[in-house]
Amino acid sequence: MDVGIVSYGAYVPRYRITPGEIGRVWGADGEGMGASLNVKRKSVPAPDEDTITISTEALRVALLRGAIDPQEIGAIYVGSESHPYAVKPTATVVAQAVGATPYLTAADFEFACKAGTAAIQTCMGLVGSGMIRYGIAIGADTSQGAPGDALEYSASAGGAAFVIGREHLIARIRHTASYTTDTPDFWRREGQRYPSHSGRFTGEPAFFRHVTECARRMFEVAGTQPRDYQHVVFHQPNGKFPQRVGKQLGFTEEQMRYGLVTPYIGNTYSGAALIGLAHVLDHAEPKDRILVVGYGSGAGSDAFDLDATEEVGELDRSFGQPVSEFLEQGIELPYAVYAKFRGKIHMGGS
Amino acid sequence: MATTIARYWRETPRRYNLGGSRCTVCRTIYFPPRSVCPSCSTHRQSLGKMEPFQLSGEGEVYSFCTVHDAAEGFEMEVPYVLALVKTREGPLLTGQVVDLPAERVRIGLKVRATFRKLREEGKAGVIHYGYKFSPAEEPPPHRRPGRSSEPSRSGTPAPEEGRVRA
Ligand SMILES: [Zn+2]
Numbered sequence: 001m002d003v004g005i006v007s008y009g010a011y012v013p014r015y016r017i018t019p020g021e022i023g024r025v026w027g028a029d030g031e032g033m034g035a036s037l038n039v040k041r042k043s044v045p046a047p048d049e050d051t052i053t054i055s056t057e058a059l060r061v062a063l064l065r066g067a068i069d070p071q072e073i074g075a076i077y078v079g080s081e082s083h084p085y086a087v088k089p090t091a092t093v094v095a096q097a098v099g100a101t102p103y104l105t106a107a108d109f110e111f112a113c114k115a116g117t118a119a120i121q122t123c124m125g126l127v128g129s130g131m132i133r134y135g136i137a138i139g140a141d142t143s144q145g146a147p148g149d150a151l152e153y154s155a156s157a158g159g160a161a162f163v164i165g166r167e168h169l170i171a172r173i174r175h176t177a178s179y180t181t182d183t184p185d186f187w188r189r190e191g192q193r194y195p196s197h198s199g200r201f202t203g204e205p206a207f208f209r210h211v212t213e214c215a216r217r218m219f220e221v222a223g224t225q226p227r228d229y230q231h232v233v234f235h236q237p238n239g240k241f242p243q244r245v246g247k248q249l250g251f252t253e254e255q256m257r258y259g260l261v262t263p264y265i266g267n268t269y270s271g272a273a274l275i276g277l278a279h280v281l282d283h284a285e286p287k288d289r290i291l292v293v294g295y296g297s298g299a300g301s302d303a304f305d306l307d308a309t310e311e312v313g314e315l316d317r318s319f320g321q322p323v324s325e326f327l328e329q330g331i332e333l334p335y336a337v338y339a340k341f342r343g344k345i346h347m348g349g350s
Numbered sequence: 351m352a353t354t355i356a357r358y359w360r361e362t363p364r365r366y367n368l369g370g371s372r373c374t375v376c377r378t379i380y381f382p383p384r385s386v387c388p389s390c391s392t393h394r395q396s397l398g399k400m401e402p403f404q405l406s407g408e409g410e411v412y413s414f415c416t417v418h419d420a421a422e423g424f425e426m427e428v429p430y431v432l433a434l435v436k437t438r439e440g441p442l443l444t445g446q447v448v449d450l451p452a453e454r455v456r457i458g459l460k461v462r463a464t465f466r467k468l469r470e471e472g473k474a475g476v477i478h479y480g481y482k483f484s485p486a487e488e489p490p491p492h493r494r495p496g497r498s499s500e501p502s503r504s505g506t507p508a509p510e511e512g513r514v515r516a
Contacts, residue, residue: 015449046466047426049466049467050467052467053466053479056465056479057465085477093479097366097367097465099404
């Protein structure tokens with residue numbers, strides 16, 4: 001039985017900051033940093049935004065676009081590394097806010113940047129086995145880098161929500177594959193405000209190895225090769241890694257044109273590959289074949305082989321905000337306001 | 351503190367979802383929800399005839415004020431705008447207008463409800479969520495990315511000087 005995407009929605013906070021502005025404060029060549037990362041701007045959440053509000057906004061758009069009755073939702077899983085509570089689920093607030101409570105199961109997922117793709121796989125299982133009618137998979141983050149750290153030039157906020165079901169699919173998920181190992185490339189210990197990373201180790205043995213191996217596994221499982229796809233989306237911690245891994249695997253810029261969103265909004269972590277997929281779906285034509293390869297530090301990759309159906313043209317994709325609006329628009333902040341918004345200013349007290 | 355949590359929790363349906371009520375006799379819509387209809391000639395007429403009604407969250411600014419002296423917990427957002435919003439369905443709602451510099455808010459501005467943090471009970475306490483309003487008319491685009499995918503759907507050309515600094 002076919003399982004796939006019934007509807008989707010994305011949300012990115014409205015504020016932006018440029019690498020040049022960040023570098024100006026730390027006496028670094030911010031513009032050069034931005035150019036080497038291929039990040040022109042990154043999104044900044046308002047002081048009243050977090051993973052719960054971003055997830056809710058994305059899911060509300062998805063439900064309205066697809067005319068989905070929230071009471072038909074059987075599961076909500078939110079993947080993030082910035083859940084507002086250490087104990088108390090993001091998913092319950094989101095479920096209540098969209099009117100899906102009380103007859104559903106819900107949980108928060110955590111696997112660095114790939115918890116959202118793990119949520120899609122879980123929903124595929126529940127929906128495919130007939131246990132539930134609709135499953136909701138969300139990837140969202142409001143991640144931070146320590147002030148002055150390389151991560152600060154890219155760490156941003158945003159998310160996307162996908163309704164997984166069996167009927168009225170706009171994109172069938174034909175195959176999924178994963179590649180997982182124990183790799184200490186990036187972590188954050190309980191109680192630590194900012195994550196740690198092992199510098200150059202985040203490249204070759206981590207991102208590149210997992211994404212490449214997972215993509216190759218997917219080609220084997222699906223019997224496909226790069227030229228069979230109209231669109232490809234990779235996890236995108238910056239604008240450079242996905243371009244490089246795409247080239248290594250044999251994809252063209254044309255195949256990556258919609259899937260690459262980090263240059264305009266920064267690295268949205270659990271949201272990154274999923275906002276890229278949402279942007280692809282905004283533009284997909286029936287029969288377009290789409291490859292998605294996510295990545296999460298720690299480490300693992302999940303890949304999806306999808307094809308758009310005739311119904312993709314029937315969904316009102318202009319409802320809410322198409323991803324291109326998030327890429328083009330925004331209110332630019334000076335560093336001081338950004339620091340205030342992100343709680344980087346010590347306010348006294350404990 | 352426990353009473354605050356309980357009070358917020360009881361108000362969850364309307365703070366999260368804009369759940370109001372509608373009189374099935376005269377079709378008047380209320381927010382917050384009411385159990386009898388003050389518009390009907392006798393209140394008894396509407397007794398038991400009120401139904402839940404979901405507001406769309408779309409509306410426009412009817413009146414507003416700019417707050418410079420923040421209430422506790424809102425220090426980070428000063429100056430912020432509190433507005434009376436006339437919803438498409440009729441009821442007037444009070445809420446904060448976000449994602450737009452205070453000086454650009456005006457009467458008649460089209461807004462839509464957005465889900466935001468309302469307040470936090472300190473660093474260790476419960477976080478309360480609910481609706482605020484964000485502009486539904488897009489401020490002009492900041493600038494187009496070098497490799498734009500498609501013209502923006504709003505169709506309005508973007509003046510470069512439309513860029514806003516907060
Ligand atoms: Zn009445």
